[in-house]
Amino acid sequence: DTAVSQTPKYLVTQMGNDKSIKCEQNLGHDTMYWYKQDSKKFLKIMFSYNNKELIINETVPNRFSPKSPDKAHLNLHINSLELGDSAVYFCASSQGLRAGLYNEQFFGPGTRLTVL
Amino acid sequence: DAKTTQPNSMESNEEEPVHLPCNHSTISGTDYIHWYRQLPSQGPEYVIHGLTSNVNNRMASLAIAEDRKSSTLILHRATLRDAAVYYCIRNDMRFGAGTRLTVKP
Numbered sequence: 001d002t003a004v005s006q007t008p009k010y011l012v013t014q015m016g017n018d019k020s021i022k023c024e025q026n027l028g029h030d031t032m033y034w035y036k037q038d039s040k041k042f043l044k045i046m047f048s049y050n051n052k053e054l055i056i057n058e059t060v061p062n063r064f065s066p067k068s069p070d071k072a073h074l075n076l077h078i079n080s081l082e083l084g085d086s087a088v089y090f091c092a093s094s095q096g097l098r099a100g101l102y103n104e105q106f107f108g109p110g111t112r113l114t115v116l
Numbered sequence: 117d118a119k120t121t122q123p124n125s126m127e128s129n130e131e132e133p134v135h136l137p138c139n140h141s142t143i144s145g146t147d148y149i150h151w152y153r154q155l156p157s158q159g160p161e162y163v164i165h166g167l168t169s170n171v172n173n174r175m176a177s178l179a180i181a182e183d184r185k186s187s188t189l190i191l192h193r194a195t196l197r198d199a200a201v202y203y204c205i206r207n208d209m210r211f212g213a214g215t216r217l218t219v220k221p
Contacts, residue, residue: 035211042212043154045211090159090160092159092160105152106162107160
């Protein structure tokens with residue numbers, strides 16, 4: 001069974017549309033994350049949720065809204081898509097997020113978003 | 117911004133050891149050093165982590181400098197499947213550009 005899964009794997013859409021990417025983890029982890037990897041391959045953290053509460057919110061346009069219905073899911077909703085949103089989006093989860101401790105992250109396979 | 121610095125790329129021959137360096141001169145005393153790698157068209161995967169002592173696991177070894185300002189990921193015998201981008205990061209999980217490792221047969 002896949003530990004961290006994302007749907008869809010590919011998403012092609014027009015500028016201005018609203019789309020969602022879903023993420024589920026079956027590892028029993030408390031913390032989930034969204035990352036964006038742009039065309040230059042830089043991987044940047046966007047959000048982190050711990051027990052359904054937002055704990056990391058990087059400088060991300062408010063068109064991006066994460067939603068965590070439960071600990072196992074962290075969905076990413078994007079409004080008014082722009083060309084610059086084209087990237088690969090990775091979901092990840094970890095057991096926890098405690099200062100001074102490691103938290104091995106398990107990443108999903110990624111969702112390649114193309115905005116035309 | 118990432119608080120670690122790594123060479124952009126490195127090459128290795130198959131079956132030879134590879135030493136991937138990382139500088140983290142501003143690391144705090146409680147900050148772990150994590151290494152992840154990203155194979156082509158896949159999400160990053162955990163490799164190893166450490167705090168002060170050198171660490172070994174089935175994938176690699178991690179040598180941490182005594183002052184903790186740098187560390188080295190060691191792949192003892194590189195295989196073609198080890199070709200990937202290797203990221204050295206701290207607890208804040210801010211990935212930099214990483215080191216692209218090419219393994220030549």
